[in-house]
Amino acid sequence: MKFGGTSVGDGKRIKHVAQLAKEYREKGNELVLVTSALSGVTDALLKCARDASETGKTSIVKEFIADLTKQHHQAAHDAIEVNGIVEKVSNELDLRIEELEKALIGICYLGELTVRSIDYISSYGERLAAPLLCGSLNSIGVRSKAFTGGEAGIITNDEYGNAKPVEITYSLVKERLEPLLKNGVPVVTGFIGENEAGIITTLGRGGSDFTASILGAALGSDEIWLWKEVHGILTTDPKIVPEAQTIPVISYIEAMELSYFGAKVLHPRAIEPAIKHGIPVRVKNTFHPESPGTIVVKEQKTIKDIVKAVTVIKNVALINVSGAGMVGTIGVAARVFTTLANAGVNIIMISQGSSEANISIVVDESHLDKAVKAIKVEFRNGTIKEVTADRNICVVAVVGAGMANTPGVAGRVFGALGKAHVNVIMISQGSSQHNISFVVSEDGAKKAVQVLHKEFGLEKVR
Ligand code: ADP
Numbered sequence: 001m002k003f004g005g006t007s008v009g010d011g012k013r014i015k016h017v018a019q020l021a022k023e024y025r026e027k028g029n030e031l032v033l034v035t036s037a038l039s040g041v042t043d044a045l046l047k048c049a050r051d052a053s054e055t056g057k058t059s060i061v062k063e064f065i066a067d068l069t070k071q072h073h074q075a076a077h078d079a080i081e082v083n084g085i086v087e088k089v090s091n092e093l094d095l096r097i098e099e100l101e102k103a104l105i106g107i108c109y110l111g112e113l114t115v116r117s118i119d120y121i122s123s124y125g126e127r128l129a130a131p132l133l134c135g136s137l138n139s140i141g142v143r144s145k146a147f148t149g150g151e152a153g154i155i156t157n158d159e160y161g162n163a164k165p166v167e168i169t170y171s172l173v174k175e176r177l178e179p180l181l182k183n184g185v186p187v188v189t190g191f192i193g194e195n196e197a198g199i200i201t202t203l204g205r206g207g208s209d210f211t212a213s214i215l216g217a218a219l220g221s222d223e224i225w226l227w228k229e230v231h232g233i234l235t236t237d238p239k240i241v242p243e244a245q246t247i248p249v250i251s252y253i254e255a256m257e258l259s260y261f262g263a264k265v266l267h268p269r270a271i272e273p274a275i276k277h278g279i280p281v282r283v284k285n286t287f288h289p290e291s292p293g294t295i296v297v298k299e300q301k302t303i304k305d306i307v308k309a310v311t312v313i314k315n316v317a318l319i320n321v322s323g324a325g326m327v328g329t330i331g332v333a334a335r336v337f338t339t340l341a342n343a344g345v346n347i348i349m350i351s352q353g354s355s356e357a358n359i360s361i362v363v364d365e366s367h368l369d370k371a372v373k374a375i376k377v378e379f380r381n382g383t384i385k386e387v388t389a390d391r392n393i394c395v396v397a398v399v400g401a402g403m404a405n406t407p408g409v410a411g412r413v414f415g416a417l418g419k420a421h422v423n424v425i426m427i428s429q430g431s432s433q434h435n436i437s438f439v440v441s442e443d444g445a446k447k448a449v450q451v452l453h454k455e456f457g458l459e460k461v462r
């Protein structure tokens with residue numbers, strides 16, 4: 001069971017989580033808990049590290065550390081009922097915060113922030129949350145021990161900021177956690193692992209979902225549960241469409257496409273370990289545990305809904321590559337993609353017009369500058385005449401396994417958008433036929449999502 005940042009947002013909530021875990025355990029389940037950082041802490045850590053490297057001001061660090069200490073001490077008082085345990089946990093927190101302070105001061109003096117130090121600093125959110133949840137469990141009579149991802153056996157490659165577990169993880173986790181399940185509830189930090197040299201890595205933002213799935217798969221668990229502040233996976237982001245409904249059952253593929261195409265509810269890799277081991281994933285609301293939530297399964301028996309959900313990806317940019325020299329010239333597209341891959345650019349969507357005179361590519365906005373530069377350098381001989389970029393765009397996607405082999409879905413999507421005067425800049429349909437995705441201007445994205453949510457009747461209670 002993984003609990004997200006809002007679920008462990010403060011001491012009272014941590015206590016609620018501990019009680020919830022106790023109840024499930026008393027019903028005869030064996031559990032491992034994965035905790036996120038208290039809400040907002042990861043962002044605050046990253047901000048402090050950036051400010052420290054840019055300004056070199058140690059006063060910023062001192063102020064941040066004082067706030068962080070206060071927040072976590074308060075949480076210890078509110079989450080833990082037994083005095084002796086409050087002290088023990090508070091001491092543990094102080095030791096960790098002291099290490100963190102030294103690292104941040106170091107960054108002030110060095111004036112540089114490497115990908116490796118970003119992972120190290122951002123790991124502290126989860127590393128402060130785990131002792132709190134563990135202490136809270138102990139104080140209500142549940143035996144528990146806190147682990148970092150690395151201590152639990154999550155060993156990753158060296159891709160800081162987006163690390164992936166290596167194969168040995170699965171046997172290590174089993175060896176380290178399984179013996180503890182009979183008598184207690186291990187608490188593991190989400191989001192972080194360590195590489196083979198023992199250096200802390202992170203699995204990418206929102207990575208606690210991925211941690212839970214890795215642990216669940218390694219332990220051969222019956223189910224993997226992701227507890228959040230929403231009722232489950234919804235038909236779209238409720239912040240855009242308040243009438244969005246909970247999807248009771250969804251397939252692995254649909255859930256993956258949804259998260260790839262921007263639904264912030266799941267980390268994009270969170271489903272992979274579950275798929276590999278055939279384990280159902282449940283998404284539930286921490287504050288309404290009685291509500292059934294969403295279950296993600298291998299395949300759904302009957303598919304009533306053609307379209308399940310509408311998603312939007314923000315912070316992306318569109319690159320247009322054009323030039324008459326591209327027509328009939330073999331290998332231009334291959335060269336463009338190889339160039340981008342070598343520059344470490346993440347490509348989200350591509351489309352090539354049949355005239356062959358242009359290729360459009362959607363990339364992460366943070367990769368735009370290096371992408372444009374790499375293409376210009378590669379084609380300085382003139383095959384490509386023009387490279388233009390547009391930052392003010394979003395990708396909207398319509399997702400649903402029922403779309404495969406159902407004629408007319410694309411017609412409905414673009415017909416509805418046309419009627420609402422939403423201009424479509426680029427279109428792409430994955431060959432899986434499980435999604436149709438397209439690019440609109442940033443200003444048109446909200447409207448596009450609302451129009452399509454209505455067009456496919458997604459606001460109806462399921
Ligand atoms: P966690 O507490 O596990 O970190 P998240 O904050 O990552 O949970 O995920 C829940 C958030 O995702 C919600 O606040 C919601 O606004 C957003 N969201 C976006 N798309 C969806 C969707 N299709 N279903 C549910 N939530 C969504």
Ligand code: ASP
Pocket residue numbers: 004005036037042043125190191204205206207208209
């Ligand atoms: N705390 C991390 C983040 O904010 C990981 C997570 O919450 O899943 O991205």
Ligand code: MG
Pocket residue numbers: 004206207264265
């Ligand atoms: Mg999350």
